[in-house]
Amino acid sequence: MNLLAPEVRANPYPYYAELRRTAPVSQVDPGGFWAVTRFDDVVAVLKNPQLFSSEGMRRVTCPPWLEDAPFAHAMIVHDPPVHGRLRALVSRAFGPTALSRMEPWVRVLAESLADRLVAGQTVDLIEAFTRPLPSGVMRELLGLDVSLQPFFARWADDLTSTSSVAPGDTERMEQIRSTVRVARGHLSQVLADRRRAPGEDMVSELLSARVDGQALTDEELLSFLFMLLIAGMETTIHLLNHAVRLLMERPDVLGRARADRSVLPKLVEEVLRYEPPVHGLMRISKEETELGGVRLPAGSWMLVLLASASRDEARFPGADQFDLDRPGPQNMPFGHGIHFCLGASLARLEARLGLEALLSRFSSILPRGPVAWNLSLSVRGPRVLPVELVPG
Numbered sequence: 114m115n116l117l118a119p120e121v122r123a124n125p126y127p128y129y130a131e132l133r134r135t136a137p138v139s140q141v142d143p144g145g146f147w148a149v150t151r152f153d154d155v156v157a158v159l160k161n162p163q164l165f166s167s168e169g170m171r172r173v174t175c176p177p178w179l180e181d182a183p184f185a186h187a188m189i190v191h192d193p194p195v196h197g198r199l200r201a202l203v204s205r206a207f208g209p210t211a212l213s214r215m216e217p218w219v220r221v222l223a224e225s226l227a228d229r230l231v232a233g234q235t236v237d238l239i240e241a242f243t244r245p246l247p248s249g250v251m252r253e254l255l256g257l258d259v260s261l262q263p264f265f266a267r268w269a270d271d272l273t274s275t276s277s278v279a280p281g282d283t284e285r286m287e288q289i290r291s292t293v294r295v296a297r298g299h300l301s302q303v304l305a306d307r308r309r310a311p312g313e314d315m316v317s318e319l320l321s322a323r324v325d326g327q328a329l330t331d332e333e334l335l336s337f338l339f340m341l342l343i344a345g346m347e348t349t350i351h352l353l354n355h356a357v358r359l360l361m362e363r364p365d366v367l368g369r370a371r372a373d374r375s376v377l378p379k380l381v382e383e384v385l386r387y388e389p390p391v392h393g394l395m396r397i398s399k400e401e402t403e404l405g406g407v408r409l410p411a412g413s414w415m416l417v418l419l420a421s422a423s424r425d426e427a428r429f430p431g432a433d434q435f436d437l438d439r440p441g442p443q444n445m446p447f448g449h450g451i452h453f454c455l456g457a458s459l460a461r462l463e464a465r466l467g468l469e470a471l472l473s474r475f476s477s478i479l480p481r482g483p484v485a486w487n488l489s490l491s492v493r494g495p496r497v498l499p500v501e502l503v504p505g
């Protein structure tokens with residue numbers, strides 16, 4: 114099975130179901146990854162970083178041709194004990210206090226973007242709303258200049274495509290290296306500015322954070338900022354896209370959400386389960402082991418399919434139905450164990466406020482063109498989202 118084949122990409126869920134039923138741990142294309150598809154096996158892999166290492170994430174994000182790989186010191190590619198130290202240093206920046214400080218300005222941003230949307234004609238909602246919201250949040254959090262925001266999409270595209278560059282494609286490699294240099298320059302400037310004049314912002318807090326008297330090194334800080342830019346943007350864009358697509362397909366759900374905004378947190382949870390932005394996580398097995406009745410040699414490349422786990426009937430009765438009243442929260446879309454997403458609450462907040470802003474201005478959203486899916490084993494979402502907004 115090729116997970117990037119167009120028919121699978123368009124709707125991977127029947128294929129995941131087939132794997133869960135007949136070959137729950139089995140090799141797939143591209144790459145010959147061992148796909149892990151059942152909920153219980155996904156949990157077993159993610160809660161055992163000693164055996165299933167995030168070295169898998171490192172190898173896809175830090176290829177040898179990318180000197181100064183931006184994610185080399187990011188917690189997402191590290192196992193214990195390095196991971197624990199990095200996480201302890203930055204986790205306060207995403208705690209409940211930090212989040213309640215963010216809510217008012219995230220709301221203002223969502224409202225002002227929704228005010229600028231034009232009704233009655235076809236617009237690409239990604240360009241007009243679902244990208245500017247998370248990228249505006251990241252720009253503000255990282256303290257980057259507003260003039261840089263239009264470049265974020267290109268940066269994200271380059272930084273997430275390192276694994277798909279063909280071995281001889283030196284031109285593409287140089288393009289990506291150049292993006293890394295440019296982005297690194299801007300992020301380093303932010304660090305230097307905050308060091309000189311600390312403020313009440315996330316970067317200043319990270320600069321002063323200490324664990325056992327130790328601060329983050331400059332390379333660790335830079336890696337963290339790079340990671341936020343990517344982890345916080347592409348994923349949240351697609352959470353918003355999937356939520357909007359669902360509202361277009363299900364007028365009953367749209368009706369309930371418009372009549373009662375208090376269902377929005379439940380809607381966001383069920384969208385996360387039903388159409389998760391992150392489909393696969395990479396791991397590498399450190400020793401020979403057995404999983405789901407299959408013997409895996411040491412060094413096996415694993416593709417942990419969160420999106421399949423979220424549709425596992427054994428865990429979620431009626432898993433293929435979108436059910437607004439399904440009990441939540443749904444945490445699996447944010448991973449499991451030590452690497453559980455640091456930005457889960459922020460993503461939920463952005464999605465809720467983004468949808469609130471849309472629903473308070475428009476009575477419905479109509480699809481205006483076919484969906485073309487992106488090509489990635491980790492994040493799944495549309496490349497463009499042509500819609501027409503109906504005021505009311």
Ligand code: HEM
Nearest residue numbers: 188189344345348349352391447448451452454455456460
């Ligand atoms: C809907 C949106 C999001 C989804 C679905 C999502 C999903 C995930 C998943 C599945 C992981 C686990 C990776 C692994 O185990 O290898 C993760 C990690 C992470 N996410 Fe998110 N994420 C989202 C939004 C965000 C946002 C908004 C931020 C920050 C602003 C963020 C920051 C992080 C960080 C820093 C990690 C690494 C944690 C660690 O390694 O300990 N994410 N995310």
